[in-house]
Amino acid sequence: MTLDKSYLEYPNRRHGMDHDLYDWSCMQDRKPVQWPGGAKMALWISYSLEFFPLDQPAKPFKAPGGMVTPYPDLRHYTTRDYGNRVGIQRIWKVLDKHDLKASAAVNSKVAERYPYLINKITERGDEIIGHGVDMGKVHYGGMDDAEEKALIKESLSTLRKASGQPVTGWWSPGKSESFNTGKHLTANGVEYSCDWGNDEMPYQMNEDAGNIWAMPHGDEIWDRTIIMDKKHSEREFVEEVEDAFSVLYDETNEYGGRILSLVLTPYIMGQHYRIKYLDELLGWIKGHEGIWSANGSEILNAFKKQA
Amino acid sequence: MKPDLELYDYWPYEGRPKITWPNGAKVAFWVAPNIEFYELNPPVNPKRAAWPRPSPDVLMAGSRDYGNRVGHRRVMDVLDKYKVRGSVSLNIGLIDHHPELIEEAKERDWEFFSHGIYNTRYTYEMDEAQERAILEDSLESVMRATGQKLAGYLAPALTHTERTIDLLAEYGFLYSCDLFQDDTPQPVNVKSGRLISMPYSLEINDIIVYNAYLGTPRRYGQMIKDQFDQLLVEGADCGTVMCIPLHAYAVGHPHRIRGFEEALEYITGHAKEDVWVATGREIAEYYYENYYDACATDIAARKGG
Incomplete structure (x- = not known):
């Protein structure tokens, strides 16, 4: 076997x-930005509320966190659901304690199944961002275009109707996109996507991606990455996020405002034995001068005014 | 397939000709930042898929692109701070995509060695003409962009054929980073010319520690310090080589750079009689000039015993 010459x-x-x-x-060559009130660091917390169907398809792949054992995988189905019932309550309490805003990435199936969660998010003033229909419906290269358009419309219209919010942010289930996702999102009134983990500041993509804004979404200090994928302890998670914060905070002296994007998964960080570490971490961050707690839209709007 | 490509002979660690690095240093230390380019939608190699998900794999491709947008400068700043010149493991295509990064490395008198054209184009299944084309492209592109004659090679994504090592020698490369059998350089058996294996690392390589050992950033720093301490002791008997391979898309993240920086501070805080901070090419040239013949003679004389 040899490779074709096109290789x-x-x-x-x-x-x-x-x-x-x-x-x-x-990133380091770009114009410095100023956050409102002269803050050094925008603190963007987001959390996800997800529905993992028991019959989650394996093709083209399962979104991380999905079903593992043969059907019916009650073990993973219920441990994920724990986040929507118990874990999120703990995260909300900690956010309240530290007076922090957040963005809530919600599957539209969650809005249909658990209206309580939507009411609660709205009551808290958290921003809802689109998170697809459910964790069994990933977007991917080569998928049927009409199917993708329909998923995006279903997700956004359900979330908008349930919450009354404009829903201008998006996080694809499993952070997976097709080549058309950006274009379809902006055609449906979405301004920013959390899917591309290639930057630490917002940037606007090109026409081929619908001119959507890419927002930095903390993929590497995500609780899923550090705790589930890398198997680091809660104490190590705190240390790593504190290190990330310190480096970015120091860099603000040279480069202007920076963003710490912290992404939380209620069925991971909302566990009884973990939540105190989140409390400790957020308390430590809030102990610094010049922290601006904001949701994704607020950060993007402040950025765009200076772009 | 063969059971062994017989690229090198067994050579006991004990009783080798003693290597002493410049200034009497015991450890020759080099840092190899990989500056890589991963294509979003590359052609398919039958032996290995570039991405786990259908293109565009925005999660994986985005995480790699992060290195060239964000992480690179952070890594370069730390190397500058401790006066370490990088030996860049370069995907040659990056010369065209991001010449700005090449210029910055040139200004710092960094070395470039070839890491194939893209990290999404694998050597598996290439015929000889194709593999030669990769090496010729590498030699020509690096000379044109930097004025450097390539000395080193690390196969793209560590993908090889049976002929890779022979071809490197034929094209006049001085060292290969593809072999991991030892902590000192050593002559490699090649059909023509000369070649040495240069200690690189798949142990204190940031990717291996973070993704295979699932190490924390602080553990990574500790592993680097521990390796250095051991090689410093052993280097008094016979000079050792220590390489830290880096990837800006990994170590360049803000939660990781401090752990690495502490380790670099520790190593470069040693006296020049202990550690020689060099580049891959400098180590190879010093070795050829002073030790290649003695080592080749010793290897031949000991016949594996």
């Missing part, structure tokens, strides 16, 4: 990226 052809070997979805630039 050594590089039609997209050129300046910048090898695609037109967005342009390349070094």
